[in-house]
Amino acid sequence: MSLDTTYQGRNFRSVGTRPLRPDGVDKVTGRARYGADFNMPGQLVARILRSPHAHARIVRIDTSRAEALKGVKAVVTAADLPDLTEGDQGLFNTLENCMARTEVLYDGHAVAAVAAIDARVAKQALKLIEVEYEVLPHVTDVDMAARPDAPKANGTAPNIAKQTEFGHGDVDAGFARADVIVERSFLTEQTHQGYIEPHACVASCNSDGTAEMWVCTQGHFVYRQTCASLLGLDVSKLRVTSSEIGGGFGGKTHVWAEPVALALSRKAGRPVKLVMSREEVFRASGPTSATSIDVKIGATKDGRITAATAHLRYSNGPYADGWAEMGAMTSFACYDLENVKTVGSEILVNRPKVAAYRAPSAPMAAFAVESAVDELAQKLGIDPVEFRIQNAASEGTRSSYGPVYGPIGIGPTLEAAKAHDHMKAPLGPNQGRGMACGFWFNFGGQTCTDLNINADGTVTLAVGTVDVGGSRASLSLIAAEELGIDYKDVKAVVADTATLGYNDMTDGSRGTFSSSMATISAARNAIEVMRQRAALIWDIPVEDIDWEDGHAVARGENYGNLPPLSVADIAAEAGTTGGPIAGHSEIVADGAGVSFATHICDVEVDPETGSTRIKRYTVIQDAGKAVHPSYVEGQYQGGAAQGIGWALNEEYVYGEDGRLQNPGFLDYRIPVCSDLPMIDTQILEIPNPNHPYGVRGVGETSIVPPLAAIANAISNAVGVRMTHIPMSPPRILAALDREKAG
Amino acid sequence: MASLPVSTTINSDDVEYLCHADESLLDVLRDRLGLMGAKEGCGTGDCGACSVIMDGRVVCSCLVLGAEAEGRNIETIEGMADGNTLHPLQQKFIEHAALQCGICTPGFLMAAKALLDTNPDPSEEEIRFWLAGNLCRCTGYDKIVRAVADAAIVMREERA
Secondary structure (H helix, E strand, O other): OOOOOOOOOOOOOOOOOOOOOOOHHHHHOOOOOOHHHOOOOOOEEEEEEEOOOOOEEEEEEEOHHHHHOOOEEEEEOHHHOOOOOOOOHHHHHHHHHHOOOOEEOOOOOEEEEEEEOOHHHHHHHHHHOEEEEEEOOOOOOHHHHOOOOOOOOOOOOOOEEEEEEEEEOOHHHHHHOOOEEEEEEEEEOOOOOOOOOOOEEEEEEOOOOOEEEEEOOOOHHHHHHHHHHHHOOOHHHEEEEEOOOOOOOOOOOOOOOHHHHHHHHHHHOOOEEEEOOHHHHHHHOOOOOOEEEEEEEEEOOOOOEEEEEEEEEEEEOEOOOOHHHHHHHHOOOOEOOOOEEEEEEEEOOOOOOOOOOOOOOHHHHHHHHHHHHHHHHHHHOOOHHHHHHHHEOOOOOEOOOOOEOOOOOHHHHHHHHHHOHHHHOOOOOOEEEEEEEEEEOOOOOEEEEEEEEOOOOOEEEEEOOOOOOOHHHHHHHHHHHHHOOOHHHEEEEEOOOOOOOOOOOOOOOOHHHHHHHHHHHHHHHHHHHHHHHHHHHHOOOHHHEEEEOOEEEEOOHHHOOOOOEEHHHHHHOHHHHOOOEEEEEEEEOOOOOOEEEEEEEEEEEOOOOOOEEEEEEEEEEEOOOOOOHHHHHHHHHHHHHHHHHHHHOOOOOEOOOOOEOOOOOOOOOOOOHHHOOOEEEEEEOOOOOOOOOOOOOOOOHHHOOHHHHHHHHHHHHHOOOOOEEOOOHHHHHHHHHHHHHO | OOEEEEEEEEOOEEEEEEEEOOOEHHHHHHHHOOOOOOOOOOOOOOOOOOEEEEOOEEEEOOOOEHHHHOOOEEEOHHHOOEOOEOOHHHHHHHHOOOOOOOOOHHHHHHHHHHHHHHOOOOOHHHHHHHHHHOOOOOOOOHHHHHHHHHHHHHHHHHHO
């Protein structure tokens, strides 16, 4: 049965409540098993040797002394991972990023790996591997790399690897009509997702060509596909189980060292456990782009934007992906613009391959655009919220990246901000208030779900989207809602790759959105089966049976004496009515509703030290429908906190030698508990017309506005426009000094 | 490398093990004793995911040598619940949705227990500064602080 995904409105009995999560007890008792918490018999321990150079040619690798060390069972280099990518450039980049082939392309690039009987021997073996490098010129800064005389970051490819353009109208004509124009350049430094759990996996290749992997990932089906391609395995012969995941935020959507673990296991003939150190996580996985962005916006005296442009340069690491492209798409998505143009340039540098980080690329673009919008409102003497309301996109607006919007939340979040107490609270000395808006596309994607009715009438829901923050609770609520049964009677699990059909990653805020759509579909299919079974039990036509509040109900006066059949009643008869009862669903979850948020922030800046304290923070975001409001609030608060860290502290610091200087949590300082205030949330619910319950993804948008909201707040507190993220104390003091110097 | 014999108390049980002189208590707990609740987030004492309580003080077990546990009293997350009865902090963490991914949760619970064992009525500021050695990347700490404050109320009522 095909699923009608149209939102029809309903009175919810389960959705919108706040039950305890099904994995809660495991996680507070230490029983939950994460990537590093799994062991296999005869398991070896793996360690990776990494490049000390930002860019170098590998002249020679000699692993013979390491191989000869007692206790070493396998050593691998690129030679053990032959190129099977058949011209697929993206896949080749992944392969080369896992293990350098002819050149190392950044500090921390893997060059060899060992598997030994324990960590001590493995570490000793790394020291015995001899690598001769011919050091090559490097470049790590995004603006330096874009200059024509810059060293090339990767082979002969130009550093400006790709350019994309979006927009419509005539921006020159638009600027000609403007009374006031703001034109500014902005910089943001590179940050890391900062998940607390380092990458970890246990890989086991058998002599019969089958293999298993336990791994912390946001997408075990995608890891299976990628690893199978790189190792030359049949997809069916590699079974991947996702562990509990200790944070990902996009950083665990990419394969890093898993193919290396498989290669080691294949060579050693034993299971291999590979866990990255924190230093390796920083040097060799995940970071988001550093950016350099020019923005120009013009408006008439009465506050109507006439034209807007942005040129966005995003560092990509040594490989051209589409990070600037996404920045260019999201830049002006909040606004209804007649004339708009954005250009995104992908810049290659000798830094780690950039990975997705929560609403990837959008926070930096929003920082630049929302800072300029704020400045424009100031110049026009219009309240910043009013100015945004006047120019906000709404249903029917053609977005700056192309599509025409349906019902959206930007206007309502702004109106809610305008009406919020926070906007009226008094400010003290050295304090400033800022606000900003944010947008994220959201994503749906391929999704497969099984809903099994057990013999006692309880339900097991098997989903293929990794639970990154409470989605098993949300999806259990959805199944309970659709079936009309209690939440406690549903148990949701994340199935492995051998027991469920393919699922895309948990990315694009799609986990609850897409798996709930598939769960509703599977539940409706199961209800259909249960109605048929009830028809057999009662011996009446199925057309005369309705499904109400978790029961089959015979309709019409003729059946007045038939008591309704519960799920348990029907399940009890399964053996005589046709066998096990289940509902399945395989869909492409189209129609992920776009998401908008408005954030308000108060800061206090110490004029002597340049240190900033967040005094108050409010997140207002459209959820479509909040399935489990506690975990929706959690997404809002978590994204805001990551944005606060990005805005004030976090940055990759590279030396002249092209090496990362702060690969640890001491020097790469993410917000701690005493840095932050409570983070207030307001959930708006503007139903997504393309989801049966109106659900939109909620995970990512919350990280988009903070950089700009905090920059606007600091700018208002100190009277100087802040243009460089993070706004660390030295940068704020320097900005104040520049202002004083005039 | 020669191994050292260690006799200690873990979650009220007498425990004996052999470990290398340079082996951390975290590695002993995880790799030798199968107590995997303490997590390694950094190995340098910066994230608190490996927090355990030693003689009443919260410590990063990655910064304590296994040999240093000799004669000490160690509490880990595995010993926090009383059989099937959760400690009030554990219960409140679930009720307040004070965890998302949950990797930092055992460390937070250990640190919060050490706080409430010594200060039964902490202010929000005291909670925030006490927990500043434990990193959480998911929650923004809001719900964690509320869960700890709420657990403190329950524990005070239980004592009264």
